[in-house]
Amino acid sequence: MNPRRVKINGRTICVADDQPTFWAKVEAGRWEPATLAFIDAHVDESTTFLDCGAWIGPTSLYAAFRARSVVAIEADPEALRQLRSNIAANQELAEKIAILPWALSPRPGLVTMGSRRKPGDSMSSVLFADAERSWQAEAITPDELASTLPAARLVAKIDLEGGEYALLPHFAPILERAAAVHLSLHPAFLMEWVDRDAAAAAALNRKAMMALAAFDGAPPNEGLPAGEWVLTRQPRPLAPR
Numbered sequence: 001m002n003p004r005r006v007k008i009n010g011r012t013i014c015v016a017d018d019q020p021t022f023w024a025k026v027e028a029g030r031w032e033p034a035t036l037a038f039i040d041a042h043v044d045e046s047t048t049f050l051d052c053g054a055w056i057g058p059t060s061l062y063a064a065f066r067a068r069s070v071v072a073i074e075a076d077p078e079a080l081r082q083l084r085s086n087i088a089a090n091q092e093l094a095e096k097i098a099i100l101p102w103a104l105s106p107r108p109g110l111v112t113m114g115s116r117r118k119p120g121d122s123m124s125s126v127l128f129a130d131a132e133r134s135w136q137a138e139a140i141t142p143d144e145l146a147s148t149l150p151a152a153r154l155v156a157k158i159d160l161e162g163g164e165y166a167l168l169p170h171f172a173p174i175l176e177r178a179a180a181v182h183l184s185l186h187p188a189f190l191m192e193w194v195d196r197d198a199a200a201a202a203a204l205n206r207k208a209m210m211a212l213a214a215f216d217g218a219p220p221n222e223g224l225p226a227g228e229w230v231l232t233r234q235p236r237p238l239a240p241r
């Protein structure tokens with residue numbers, strides 16, 4: 001597909017994917033304005049932007065205008081194909097972006113993922129492993145990921161369509177370095193995954209949210225918080241003189 005130009009908040013990128021309707025929504029300012037505002041507020045030339053769930057690259061490409069470097073993680077094979085095409089269509093930005101074609105997981109090995117509609121639809125998740133449309137992806141653990149990241153200020157976006165609940169309790173190697181995190185929570189997917197067992201869902205949520213205790217703006221441990229959350233690092237106390 002021939003690349004076409006798209007404007008995001010006044011920045012122009014080229015895209016070469018199969019998502020014209022999506023990019024029209026982006027240009028109209030109707031796609032995740034809070035996520036883009038988070039990037040504007042927290043990413044600068046000293047930052048490595050970690051895009052966990054990069055999909056076809058809107059946040060990776062947008063952050064690349066500002067960041068020192070971008071690490072884009074995507075395990076959906078169809079999304080990955082379109083992500084690579086979009087990044088290749090932006091030569092200057094592509095030099096800043098590293099693509100990791102793996103699934104984030106607490107454990108190494110193969111991870112089964114699925115999508116209820118079709119691969120590449122932005123909704124693939126480890127919680128949909130039993131879906132008719134499923135595949136296996138090689139996993140990368142938080143420890144392994146941390147070892148690949150540049151020694152720079154770190155800002156992360158985590159949007160894993162429910163995979164965040166199992167991952168966050170093991171994400172300390174990344175969270176310890178992060179100055180800010182944009183987190184998307186998907187409690188409806190979690191509830192389906194535990195067969196509507198509210199107590200089981202609450203326990204998994206509590207364990208995941210406790211991993212975020214070092215941040216201001218973290219979701220509450222109780223209940224099943226939903227939506228987008230901006231987490232910033234609490235200032236470390238000064239050492240006594």
